[in-house]
Amino acid sequence: MNEHEFQPEESGLRLDKWLSDHTEWTRSAVQDWIKSGYVTVNGSQEKSNYKLKAGDVIHVEEPEPEELELIPENLHLDVIYEDKDVIVVNKPRGMVVHPAPGHPSGTLVNGLLHHCTDLSSINGVVRPGIVHRIDKDTSGLIVAAKNDRAHQSLVEQLKNKTTKRRYEAIVAGIIPHDKGTIDAPIGRDPEDRQKMAVTDRHSREAVTHFQVIQRYERHTHVSCELETGRTHQIRVHMKYIEFPIVGDPKYGPRKKHEFPIEGQALHAALLGFRHPVTDEEILCEAEPPADFQSCLVHAASF
Incomplete structure (x- = not known):
């Protein structure tokens, strides 16, 4: 304690x-x-x-955090890449990455424990193998480490900003410029501790590069590349420049449009890193899921 x-x-x-x-x-x-x-x-x-x-x-x-029992579960993971050191999974929207109070099972970690014989121990018993996270209602690519050597290498690559992480999002409003960079520090929202915000108070550097894929009547389909990896970074940054992600319950547009999706229209589409043992470049891609594609059709219908 x-x-x-x-x-x-x-x-x-x-x-x-x-x-x-x-x-x-x-x-x-x-x-x-x-x-x-x-x-x-x-x-x-x-x-x-x-x-x-x-x-x-x-x-x-x-108080000490509540101890959680980790149970392997056959969750039929969508494995994009796997070898004896790392595994890359295309996480579905709605899946939590690791167990926590309120989410003791059905998480990515529960599925990994069933699928893999070994996971790194660096993050302890609750988050074995987990190097980075994506939000529960964000879909897409996430890498996990099967041993401590791989884990340390991947963490170092994230720290040195040498990984490639590209997302696709649908935002409210028409972004007028084809590409841009958002360089704005992120910390806890002083008005709501459950949220993050661009703030100078207890904040950390946050940089997001974005590029327009397609403009619609009232919305824009964009790709976003992370240079840093702060909590809710893309969601906070897009709200900050007044183009919030549709469907986002925390940071979404005030004027709601009924999109066929539960949660934010945000998908981790590309993940690249150097293999921790062979130093080979690993580049994984995953198309946005069906609900995201339905949102694009919906955006085109306005």
């Missing part, structure tokens, strides 16, 4: 809001911890709506 101590310099803010604003913890998690007695102020338990005073000492005993 990790222990943390804070001493706010300002007065008047709620205890739960101050903690969520000044840490990476969500407000709902903080509220649960306060209710369960993991948070004290000046040695006493207080409620979430306690109004802080300058100089108060906040002590947090961060």
